[in-house]
Amino acid sequence: MDQQQRHHRIDNIEFNVADIARSKAFYGEVFGWRFVDYGPGYTEFQDGRLAGGFTTGEPVRPGGPLVILYSEDLDETQRKLLQAGATISRATFSFPGGKRFHFIDPDGYELAVWCDR
Template identity: 80%
Template structure:
């Protein structure tokens, strides 16, 4: 059974220029393991936390994309806007779910995602 993950950090995503190069680097440096999900996305695991390498977005110097999980994307978006966030990327679908990006009060971009429901 999966623990409650609503409103918790769920993933960290690095936009990279080469997935193979990143896998070689982090595998050698830290012993991370990888699961490929097509040519533009690979999940990594450090044994405690999972995240991803993607070539589907531009490289963002300054840090990875922190992704939170929400049981209800529309509610999360309303709460964020009410708290002062700016939506930087409207909700979009990807294999397994949907997500949107927002800018916090200090200019950091984060994302919120939700899995597809079994009925979808």
């Protein structure tokens, strides 16, 4: 999928977990997911169609994983979100491979938007 086809689509799902090794064993055994480690606090998974990650960098959040959307223009997407009534819950930060920010939608769900530029 090229960059334009990815714009504003769900691109990644991130689970905050207490124990990455335990999560890898569980999802690997049950669903056959494959993993790539990016340091001690982050592991990417591939389910054959969708990518995601396990991280210990944030507290475990009951209620589900963090849904992450991709954007070609992070600043413009943030502007549109604010204009539509979202609140920014975590300011833009860099990580290996790009940068992202988190927002709260009008119903209270936290999502994130990332860019690799």
